[in-house]
Ligand SMILES: Cc1cc2nc3c(=O)[nH]c(=O)nc-3n(C[C@H](O)[C@H](O)[C@H](O)COP(=O)(O)OP(=O)(O)OC[C@H]3O[C@@H](n4cnc5c(N)ncnc54)[C@H](O)[C@@H]3O)c2cc1C
């Protein structure tokens with residue numbers, strides 16, 4: 001295994017593009033090292049991104065949003081007052097990942113690119129309409145977060161392509177987001193179901209919404225029908241039951257040792273309503 | 289396999305070692321530097337027996353490569369006692385019998401010290417949450433939590 005320590009994204013991309021064997025980028029390493037130790041993935045080339053200038057920064061964008069570097073850890077996100085105020089749902093998703101020890105290392109981009117359908121930070125990013133800046137041999141491009149996963153353990157990134165930053169849009173007035181997951185314990189477990197809701201209010205009505213679901217399909221789902229179910233409503237009982245029904249209908253879960261497909265379809269409806277209520281209150285709406 | 293020359297600071301002392309890039313920081317501490325306090329319980333980030341501070345951040349040293357420690361400051365359980373004087377946490381673990389086999393203890397001491405550095409007056413739930421990444425198969429945690437709370441109280445009193 002060759003260990004590389006590039007000092008620019010272009011250099012990282014060039015190393016990856018030139019590599020013939022198995023290549024991995026190293027951010028926090030909390031997936032890469034587990035796979036290395038288990039012998040499931042032994043990279044020929046491992047490209048450490050933590051020495052590229054700016055990767056540990058959270059910076060405001062010209063549009064009023066945030067640009068998050070690819071080596072910013074979960075703990076760093078939790079300490080950033082501005083980001084926590086604007087996007088509490090994104091931050092709480094990432095903060096659920098692992099223990100204090102794992103939080104000191106694990107990153108959003110690593111969680112996204114590891115490609116797990118149960119990745120806890122990804123539904124919140126998708127609901128927030130976050131985008132990623134991608135650097136590759138052909139230059140830079142920007143993609144929506146929901147377009148990155150291609151299926152379990154896979155992304156749409158081409159050989160030599162990597163994420164240079166995660167970009168959150170401006171929060172704007174009267175907006176709120178939330179993420180909830182179901183696990184049988186209180187912490188240190190993998191989501192059986194995850195649900196994120198991001199919305200904006202006009203008066204007491206939902207004017208805009210995005211709903212994303214985790215662990216109920218081979219990849220994290222953006223569910224426009226679930227968002228439509230609450231648009232124009234004050235998130236009353238009938239809107240919530242329509243939301244639950246839309247989430248349950250969109251879920252295509254499997255049965256495994258963490259839960260049956262039937263259980264997941266039921267729980268996703270419950271969680272999405274709870275997340276919607278929290279997002280609604282965070283947006284300044286009255287408790288529903 | 290070519291080895292990489294790594295220089296770092298461990299418990300305040302400059303060190304250097306040759307690391308195979310696949311070796312973890314835990315392997316390097318134990319096998320190259322003879323610091324066998326940090327333990328490998330799982331090797332997958334679940335048990336916390338390998339907990340160390342890397343540039344003041346609590347990490348599982350089994351999830352860090354040795355080569356990643358280049359230029360970094362590492363603190364392990366071996367750095368907790370000052371000369372012959374035990375750290376208050378170490379003393380309280382003995383007083384409260386907060387260990388049986390002791391395999392989890394080095395990682396828990398390092399994690400508890402990191403917790404008290406951030407939060408000198410934690411509640412019981414904060415201690416339990418702060419140590420959720422450290423598994424103990426023997427004690428049932430209760431004595432560990434009491435020992436940490438007692439050490440915190442003593443350390444606050446000493447200031
Ligand atoms: C004990 C433990 C508990 C965990 N609990 C959870 C949990 O509760 N929820 C959860 O979702 N996950 C959990 N995880 C998994 C893991 O911690 C997360 O997926 C984490 O966010 C991965 O981030 P990382 O920076 O460590 O990624 P790394 O391991 O560094 O990388 C992961 C993958 O992403 C790729 N990659 C990294 N950065 C980039 C980039 N900038 N561009 C392109 N590709 C990139 C790498 O090539 C690799 O394939 C847990 C892991 C452990 C060890």
Ligand code: FES
Nearest residue numbers: 329330331336350
């Ligand atoms: S040995 Fe590192 S967490 Fe278990």
Ligand code: FES
Nearest residue numbers: 388390424425426
């Ligand atoms: S004392 Fe044996 S594992 Fe904790």
